Amino acid sequence: MDGLERLAIFIAVLLIMIALELLIPRRQLRHSRWQRWSANFSLSLLSMVLMRFTIASAALFAATIASENKWGLLNHIDLGIGMQFILSIVLLDLAIYGQHRASHQWPWLWRLHKVHHTDLDFDVTTAIRFHPIEILLSMCYKVICILIIGVNPVAVIIFEIILSSCALFNHSNVKLPLAIDKVLRLVLVTPDMHRVHHSVIQTETDSNYGFSMSVWDRLFGSYVAQPKLGHNNMTIGLSQYQHIDDVSVSRLLLMPFK
Numbered sequence: 001m002d003g004l005e006r007l008a009i010f011i012a013v014l015l016i017m018i019a020l021e022l023l024i025p026r027r028q029l030r031h032s033r034w035q036r037w038s039a040n041f042s043l044s045l046l047s048m049v050l051m052r053f054t055i056a057s058a059a060l061f062a063a064t065i066a067s068e069n070k071w072g073l074l075n076h077i078d079l080g081i082g083m084q085f086i087l088s089i090v091l092l093d094l095a096i097y098g099q100h101r102a103s104h105q106w107p108w109l110w111r112l113h114k115v116h117h118t119d120l121d122f123d124v125t126t127a128i129r130f131h132p133i134e135i136l137l138s139m140c141y142k143v144i145c146i147l148i149i150g151v152n153p154v155a156v157i158i159f160e161i162i163l164s165s166c167a168l169f170n171h172s173n174v175k176l177p178l179a180i181d182k183v184l185r186l187v188l189v190t191p192d193m194h195r196v197h198h199s200v201i202q203t204e205t206d207s208n209y210g211f212s213m214s215v216w217d218r219l220f221g222s223y224v225a226q227p228k229l230g231h232n233n234m235t236i237g238l239s240q241y242q243h244i245d246d247v248s249v250s251r252l253l254l255m256p257f258k
Helices: 003-023 033-052 058-069 081-105 107-119 125-130 132-149 154-171 179-184 191-197 215-219 248-258
Strands: none
Touching: 003 125, 003 154, 033 125, 033 132, 033 248, 058 132, 081 107, 081 132, 081 154, 081 215, 107 132, 107 248, 125 154, 132 248, 154 191
8 A cells, every 4th residue: 555545545534524523513613714724734734745855654664674674572473463463553552652641741742742732623633733843753753663563564554544544533523422432432532532632721631642542541540531621611722822823833833942
């Protein structure tokens, strides 16, 4: 599966979630989509351009090198192809959970990651709102994890598709029936679960770090089931960035350096 096919899957999931947000929204948005989406898509486009001309294929290349040279943990354990594939996905997801948690606890990483949290509403485009430098560092971290774990190339491709699709899903402003949400969040991070993470209340911001699998938050004590003020009354974003002019593209790009 090449880059164009993965991009097509990403765009398809994005469009599906946008359509569902229009049909069954969870919350009424506070700000115009144009103001927020222009910033979110601009950041995403800048990240794509930066990655395209730097290390866009680094994860797949690292997996190929690890596989050919038998580098990494899984290349030295005889588990069978199926179990090795499952463990690759699970361990990579755990690694992303650890990265996300570190991004909140290490000040120099938070300076970059807070750009994601300054979105004043919560919808599918929030999932692509990251500082380009954070995207670059994230890829470098992923390469290291792939080499240590010994992930094969196919597992890397599948994981990237799962990760991006889950991120679009759990950042969406889609209203799931509570019964479905209750069952689904036993396995996956749902929009209601991840929305808590985007609350201005610090204890809620520092919770629910999972991107795909919900088990890590329960296992490591960072799970918060519901926002204190409820999903309709909670305030999204960071308390010090609650004006739309504070989160223009130019200010978002410079934010980590101020």
